Amino acid sequence: MPDSASPPQRLPSHTPTCMGCGPQNPHGLQLVVYRDGDTVYGDVTFDERHIGAPGLAHGGAVAAACDDLLGFTLWIAGTPAVTRSLNVEYLLPVPLHRPHRIAAHIASRDGRALHVMGTGTGSDGVTRFTASAVFIAVSADHFATHGDVSGFGELLQRLADTSESCPDPLGGRP
16 A cells, blocks of 8 residues: 555445445445545455355456445545446456455546556455456436436535545546
8 A cells, every 4th residue: 555644544435235335235245445545445355145166256246346446436536437347357266255455546537537457465465356447437417317316425525525625636627
């Protein structure tokens, strides 16, 4: 993790029932995510709910964890964003019951497109997967049109407050 002047900031879940980070979703991954400068990170431990081959995490569960964690880079960009594409490179099998830290950062920004990179490293120091994604910055209207914006609670307002007080570190336009 990069050294920063302030301690890491715990970020709020996307929604209380989010499959990746929602504390009210008993079937979810229960990710708790932090921001440290221009990096977001969280630890995930896959269990029997996420099994693929015996003793190993299902690739779809790994991809879901990556999608959710990489999506937290919206706090760096200062805008809501949605996944356009996600690519996961499975380097080694991911064992159940062993924590893995997923860390991500924005590699570049081109207009509304955020190009994000991440790694999944076990507590043993072995990187077992990497991920790259493109997220598209959207307004809150996107969620009102295609979903239920009320499920976000105060998240969108907190994000709007953040983007007004912090310039975009990559110089892109939201």
